[in-house]
Amino acid sequence: MAPTKFLREKWFYVLLLVLALALPWLMTNRYYFQIVIMGCLFSITTLGLNLILGYTGQASLAHAGFFGIGAYGVAILTKAGLSFWLALPLSALLAAGIGFLIGLPTLRSRGSYFAISTMCFGVIISIVAGNWIDLTGGYNGIVEIPLPNPIPLPLIGSLDFQTQAAQYYLVLTFLIFTLLIMHRLVYSLLGLSFMAIRNNEVLAGSVGINTFAGKILSFVVANFLAGMAGGIYASLIGTISPTTASLELTFNWLIFLLLGGAATLTGPIIGAFVIPVIMEYLQFLAEYRLIIFGVMLIVVIIYFPRGVMGAITNLKQRSRDFFGRRKETVKGVAGG
């Protein structure tokens, strides 16, 4: 596509990218910046969850378990001396590999059976993490995990990750990487086959799609992304424990995903930013904050079942209908 045409059609996304890159200069508040960094990180996990749940229709409740595997992998390897840049892909691959092994028995079940099966696996991960004291430090977890190793750059010296700005660019890079993967997957034949499995597994099978292979692939990629995010998390926060793999985290991402808009590329990102921001804003409610959150969940899921993105799409559709109809009547009156 010619550059000017590309710019004209995708100007919104280009603008967003420019803003995102320029953010550290605009953001002087460390508190807000922290929220943005975490938002980017959890966008990655929510996008992964979107792949297996939103696009392939399988409710994996073990997502935080794989996040934890990635986190513990990086923690153990970097504390043993390995470079972060080697530990991260290794841990992500470990998460993907374990995902493959777990997918084999669990993906034979469907729907709620699969969901509960994966939920059990996630809980097993956190219990093992809490009790395998020699490897994981038990419930105290692992502390003092080193930040990512400085990258030597020509001319500038080395880029270290002490500052929030550097950490932000790190997670932003991985977020863009994740978006690229998702984009390629979703807008491909493979992505269509995932959606076919989601919409009607039996029908998909009958037209020749290998549904089991599709589900496994989706599951493994999703877990790879989760493990990768977990590894980054471990290095940035510096402390992990069995709560890093808790069911509560999975529920949070599930909420981000559904309230943001499942089966869209931007929905997970919207959810991962908007909901934590709302939660931080609601801090003034003190102990009533969670009650309001619960009410919000119920209300939003009932009235906006396809999340924010779904609501926006609805709005666009309605306005198109409305303006389209007006054009029709005008034409009719003008005798067109």
Add this chain to the structure above:
Amino acid sequence: MQLFFQQIFNGIMLGSTYAIVALGLTLVFGILHIPNFAHGHLYMLGAYISFFLMTLYGFGFWTALISSMVILGLIGMLIERVVYRPLQGRPHINSFISAVGALIILETSVIVFWGPQGRRIPNPYPDIVELLGITMSYQRLLVIVAAIVLIILLQLFIKKTTPGTTIEAVAQNREGAMLVGINVNWVSSLTFAISTATAAAAASLVAPIFMISPTMGALLGMKAFVIVILGGLGSIPGAIVGGYILGILEAIGGGYLSAAYKDVYAFGALILILSIRPTGLFGKELS
């Protein structure tokens, strides 16, 4: 050997609690296709209602139990109407989110309004009896007996009474039931009410032995799901068998092997069983 039988007794008591709670859940999950993840927290609410009826208003143990069942049944109907019915026909995962919302509201409200500390319900039957070398407290025996009675009553209700058979009809074919003039909304409410009432009964029976706290239902709710899936969605025998299997597994595993990994055994067993029988022990294919 005596140790073994003591552990088995412990397991049966534990299993009885699990069975009643799982029963309620499988009714709702299997018949209404609602994954009521807030079931554990409704159980907790049942215990608190009994506690307040007994300590603030001086109700006797059994009066409090029956009242708690009635009150929680009504609350159950309210929850079904407000939290789940609007999501009829939408993907299950949406009901899941709704349930999580309800669960958060329940737990936080209890902490905020009644405090985070644990409370004790006075034990109405504190005596102990020794039978064949096994120490049994009367309250624990009561739990086992009450569980069996409840299960039998529920089976009779479903099979022999008109409302019960109506519920079964809706479970088998919702559209068909509507065609013959059954008010499925009313059936949904009733099923939910029975589900929560049984949870209240279980909670009130068990609470005097242990303690009530705002988070007592969280783990139990999750385990109830495991049992229901293990036994097969909507299968009452499955829920009962699953409940007792889990109880005994936990007692034996916790007693002889490491208590730390106790939950790992149960959950690992589930993954294994589901990989062999993807729809649970007694379950049928999901439509």
Add this chain to the structure above:
Amino acid sequence: MRSCKGFAGFGFYMAVAFVLAWAVVDASAQGTKEVVVGFTGPISGVVAEYGQDCANGLEMAISDINGAGGITVKGQKYNFKLAKLDEGLDPTASVNNCRRFRDQYKTPAIFNPLFNSIAAISKINQEKGNEFIIMAYTSTPKAIEIGNKMLVAIPPPFTVYVKSFSDIAWEKGFRKAAMVATLGAYGDEWRAAFKEYWLKKGGEITIDKPANYYTETDFSAPLTAALATKPDVMLIGGPSATTALVIEQARGLGYKGGFILIDQAKMDYIANILKSTKLMYNTVGTAPVEQSPTEAAPNFEKRYRSLHKRMSTWEVWLHYNGMSALARAIAAAGTVDDVYAIRAAFPKAFPLLGDKFPSAPWFGITPGGRMECPGSIQTIDKDGKYGKVKLALWQYKTEAEFKQAVAKAGPISADVEWVFFKREKEQ
């Protein structure tokens, strides 16, 4: 339309009133300035009671300090205010909350009672231009081992309790110990330390059957297994409420031996749940707060109960002392924002003596950053009666120093037994 206008008019006047009220409230605070201190902890969830107790202690201290006129720094009067945020059990939320405190209030110090969160916060409390002191409520030596120069630990190291409880159990003649304590970070550490110490003394560990005191209520399985090994003393404990259940269930299964309660479990709380100490015979544990031999203890307890309708705990009292020490350090440092100076001024905050403080005597702060809070030990004999409270001092290298400290202890009841533990490596 008339109704719209009327409504708009009403709205306008309400807005004006609101703005005026806000301005007035804001203006009235001009005379005395405020120092905001942060608390981030588990106010919701499984350990909500623990988190809330900590915050309550801080609030009591702040209201007392403000009531006595606050502090004066460079001629300006300051009152304290507590900013409280919930973090569940999530270190990510901890970090967010600390950044929020710094952003909104420039808090010089933030309190936190969970080791995992403390470890996460230690990574961000020394950022240039954004430093703050972590007031860490944790008795694990691991917190000091992190080596963060701007961290102050409040409670005594739990190893003091491991040793003193074991010594007392040993004196009673117990040799065979079974462990049915809680799982979890604190329980794991306690069990490991106890096992090491008990075996070194020549005792025997008959079985180790930990259970999850945070989620379980039925301990018949591990207790039955433990009792089968015929121990004469059992190490139990975790959250107090559950520990009460364990004692009840153990006695119900026929156990007649002794109990060692890990310090997380509070004797008075347990006695309250069990309605008496009848089942708690031959037990050693941390002393009940209201038996604390200081002058200030009884009134303090009464005040707490009337405010919060439940018993106070060591979390409340030690946070009270911690906050008071912090206020004194700020006053002594002569600055409310130079946190390095405040940290350096901590030794000047002491001593905290029994006339004003329910927990006393606190004489200083170790070089590693832990405040010198004495351990409080109590025993219940075979008839269910309390013994004499013992206060353990663990910060001195020689017995001579220890004796000097005891002599300077101030208003402490004479009915106290003082115990000396030689100072070990930084913990």
